[in-house]
Amino acid sequence: xxxxFTPVSLDGSRDFYDLWQRTPRxxxxxxxxxxxxxxEYYGLEWRFDGSLCWIRQTLPRPxxxxxxxxxxxxxxxxxxxxxxxxxxxxxxxxxxxxLHIWQQALPGRVDAGEDRGQWEYLYAREDLARLxxxxxxxxxxxxxxxxxxxxxxxxxxxxxxxxEDVLAVQDDWCQWHECENSPSLRAExxxxxxxxxxxxxFSGLDGGSLYVDxxx
Numbered sequence: 005x006x007x008x009f010t011p012v013s014l015d016g017s018r019d020f021y022d023l024w025q026r027t028p029r030x031x032x033x034x035x036x037x038x039x040x041x042x043x044e045y046y047g048l049e050w051r052f053d054g055s056l057c058w059i060r061q062t063l064p065r066p067x068x069x070x071x072x073x074x075x076x077x078x079x080x081x082x083x084x085x086x087x088x089x090x091x092x093x094x095x096x097x098x099x100x101x102x103l104h105i106w107q108q109a110l111p112g113r114v115d116a117g118e119d120r121g122q123w124e125y126l127y128a129r130e131d132l133a134r135l136x137x138x139x140x141x142x143x144x145x146x147x148x149x150x151x152x153x154x155x156x157x158x159x160x161x162x163x164x165x166x167x168e169d170v171l172a173v174q175d176d177w178c179q180w181h182e183c184e185n186s187p188s189l190r191a192e193x194x195x196x197x198x199x200x201x202x203x204x205x206f207s208g209l210d211g212g213s214l215y216v217d218x219x220x
Contacts, residue, residue: 009049009060012039014205016050021207023057026074029101032124034059034072037206041195058087061096070098080109097122154216162211167200169220170213174200 010016020036032038039048039059047062056073060066068088084106088095096119098106106114135144150157160166174196183189203209213220 009051009058012043012048012050012059014040014202016052017205017207019052020050020057020072023052023055023073027072028075029099031097031099033097033122034070037199037203037209041199042191044198045191045195056083056087060088068095070095070102075102075105080106084110150214158215159212160215162203162213164204166213166220167203170200170211171197173213173220 014036017036024030024034024036027034039050042048045063049060049062051058051060055078056071058071059069061069071087098116103114103116107116131140132143135147162170174193178189178193181189183193199206199209203211
């Protein structure tokens, strides 16, 4: 077993995506664009032991993230205690499904706390396509206002030619919000630029934008 952590890098993307496909509950935090985009800010490291990818955050303090892989094919009595011992057994961003697996495998040995700030917003794709009922009334009004002001949307999928436009809009947004005076916004801007500058290196990363009179 390799116990050496190395910085998250695109060179390990094939091994990571193989384990990612086996992960029972996949969340945005653990996508490769997110891990690699925030690698420098959080000092993110990983190591592969064949069945799991262990992830460790070194900044501002050492802490472990949940592993990526097939959680149901692991002997947690041994794996968990050997995973991030250099950083102490303090895990964050653990999906609820994995927490339940740990609690069943290690009764009385896993303490848990809830961080609602890490919850994700999830919508049904069909709902966002149709915007039915009162729940989506405000969103429907926004769409109608857009069409009234600009006509039918000119939507374009992300490609190499569009990246320069995206980065330019992001730069304008950042100047408007004075990112240089906000450590969190500055870090987010750096992560966005880092990922978009290599966007075609990520499997399944997609996006798009609206254009009005040829301008994003």
